[in-house]
Amino acid sequence: MRTLPYYLLLMLVGSIIVLSCDPDSPEPPNEEELITTLIYTLSPDDGGDDVEFVFRDLDGDGGVSPIVTTAPLQASTTYSGTITLSNETESPVEDITEEIREEDEEHQFFFASSLDDVTVAYGDADSDSNPIGLVTTLTTGDAGMGTLRITLKHEPEKSATGVSTGDITNAGGETDIEVTFNLDVQ
């Protein structure tokens, strides 16, 4: 019976604690790994205006739907392509491309076009002479409509069959980016 007052006291203290204090306001975390924006810039080798493919999702997974913009490409043309990645929720805007370049052995982009005569060749390599895909050459053929899928893999097995030539089948790893753009070759 001696313990009863202590018990009641404890319950009273507990009630006061919980009813008087709600959880502290949590500080929304900085989503450091977030990639909000991918820009694939294509410059025609024989001069002319740059073309930009842009995927932008400013609030990350969920929330408002991402905005995807593309522009037409010229038929039978060779373009120099560069990919830039950024996190635009940070200020100043965080350049994720730099992070990929620092860990180039652990990353690789893959390009898959539904148009057979649109091809993408790697223009860069990591220290093991395996491709990365931040710098590419895109070549178009005849006019047509289709799609181009760009995938960024983290920790792919670059030495697996076909991976260094851009075949994603045996790459493994996990996908950091997978975006699909509409292709309009005129």
Place this chain on the structure above:
Amino acid sequence: MFSKISLIACGVLFFVSSLRAQDCALRIDGQVLDGTTQLPLAYVSVYMQERGLGVYTDLEGNFTLTDVCAEEYHLLFSHIGCESEEISLEISRDTFLTVRLSHSAISLERVIIQESDASSISQASGTVKRQAIEDGAHKSIADLLEDESGVSLLKTGSNLSKPMVHGLYGNRLIMLNHGVPQAGQQWGNDHSPEIDPLTTDKITILKGATSLEYAPGGMGSVVMVEPQSLGTEPHLHGRAHLAYEGNGRGTTANVRLQKASPLLAWSLTGTWKRYGDRRTPDYFLRNTGTREFNLAGQLKRQWNDKSFTDLYISNYSTQIGVLRGSHIGSTNDLKEAIQRDVPFFTEEKFSSAIDAPRQEVNHQLIKVSHRQYFSDERRIEVLLSTQRNERDEYDVRRGGRTDRPTLRLEQWTLQGDLKYIYESHDWNYRLGTQNSLTLNKNLDNTGVLPLIPDYNSWKSGAYVTGVRQLGHASESGHRAKLDMGVRYDYEYQSVAFISRGSPPEVIRYVNQYHNFSSLAGINFTPISKHDLALHIGYAMRNPAVNELYSNGLHQGVSGIEEGDPELTPEASVKATLEYDWTPSNAFSLSVLAYYQSFTNYIYLQPQEEARLTIRGAFPVFTFKQTDASLKGLDLSMKASLGRALVTTVRYSYVHGRDRSQDIPLVYVPPADLYHRITYRSPRSVRILGRQWEQLELQAHQRYVARQSRLLESQDFLAPPDAYYLLGASFSATTIFPHTKVRVYSEVNNLLDTSYRNYLNRQRYFADDLGRSIVLGLHVYF
């Protein structure tokens, strides 16, 4: 009342009467009786540890030990079907002992009587006893329950498993650890309960209609990890267990020390476990190792013959690797992984390293309980407990962030229980109140939006339960027993939710819930040896925080899970009907049928529209409510085939249905049939120059059917085929003057069968475990 308390389950009752005094020419005579039938027990081994000398009882149960000195002795009584029991005696005269062993090899335990909880359970139950826990030293708490009927496991790989009873798990299943409801992040399908099974001697699974007395929110069943019985042995004694498992090259070491005096008893338990990559029949499962280190201490103080205090402190810490090839970033990754025979990242060689993805969990519990008797019939019990749970989960991350967890949750839970208990021969009741405070906080430095929000919650509940014995007491017990009870719970929940958006905002929610639950039941014996029990329970469960507010991508399941803040409590009515038939000591049959009907059952519903993210399109799952039902059948049969052979059959079947949409429920266990045959040598056997007691050989087989009741749209991959597993085990005990040694060996998946299990969430990526051999050594000193 109090003299009766010193007796142990499967235990020993002994009375000493003295004759005449003489030094080193003394005799100990005695008779061993079956505690239930009072008939003499023959062939019981009586072993005097100090002299390394043993005798057997004759057909009248009598034994005699001669040339005994006036000293202190430990006598070990062992018999088929009973865990051996030790008593310590101070001999100063010729002594006559009457020993009653509760010889329970055959009877299935239905009504459990425990030191402090006498006759509180009349609903269906199953138990895992000390010997099974010790032989399974290498297993997790959930894995130990797997062979019980009505129990299945929800697994993530081979080292993360949650128990599931009658198709319910997680928030709907209460786990009581030394009387305290286990707190922590129990909502996670890949979160194992943080309990070391070697801290207990008995695990009871209550397969009930509702659980009024234990905690709010349970929808029927309870898994109880009961406190160790510290016994009355006045010397320092202990046990050490060492187990090695070939698959995973795992070592488990455990030591327990204990000592008792009339007023004070204590025990100390420590467990250390280390596993590396486990293996399917064809390949290693990379990054599936485990590290575990646990410490627990128990102290019992008897102040006088009316006051008893218990203290229990435990620390559980673990590091668990998750299959590297199951870490995926997009729906296409999942599709690729499903199509492969061997998971990505599989290595040729064994490794014991644990990298990301992995979980690190720490759980601490401090419990103080006190029992105060006012008379033989009336007492109060107070229980105060504090738990702290920290869970850190690590993923493979970019930019050197892999060493920073993506999920870091800390939860504190304080609980106070107070109950008043009245117990007499024909009538007992309990009045109780439970109050608890939970503080759940996301620790910072993850760089990821939290999966579940910070919250504080306060719960207060009160209950009354009663049991009434009807009819006249006769030799076979009471004619009928009535159970009834009601419970009320209040919950206040204050939540600080961070919304997804730019910029993220803090949204506050306050929820209050009022819940009722109730139970009515009857146990009766219409015809001698045929027992029937019918229970009906009503229970309510508040939506859990993850169901209300979870928001984000679940990498493991490759889907976006969205909570719904508008969810209301779910309610269930469950009816259980149990029939037990025990025509003789050599046969028993138990059939348990149940039906559970839910309103507002909370579940994850796949949405039609996929959501586009920078990692591709993901399916979206939203928490919804529906009307559902679960019905099933548990069957156990045990039969003696002659004196040395015992066979056990267990069968479980569950059927789950979403009644509103008329579709199956997901994660419902497929039908499961388990069979075991055990040979127990009735006499000791001489091997390697030593005398071995309790020699036991066992073969077991399990057939798990295919879960055919599932629509294609309800899962990424159709449920796997049925499978059949075979296993065997061996054990024997030998006794040295002050030490008892038990050797144990088992082999699981003897045929090295490749299979996948529907309730293992890693089945999308890899096969289940291949053959595994376990060697165990137990030393009792």
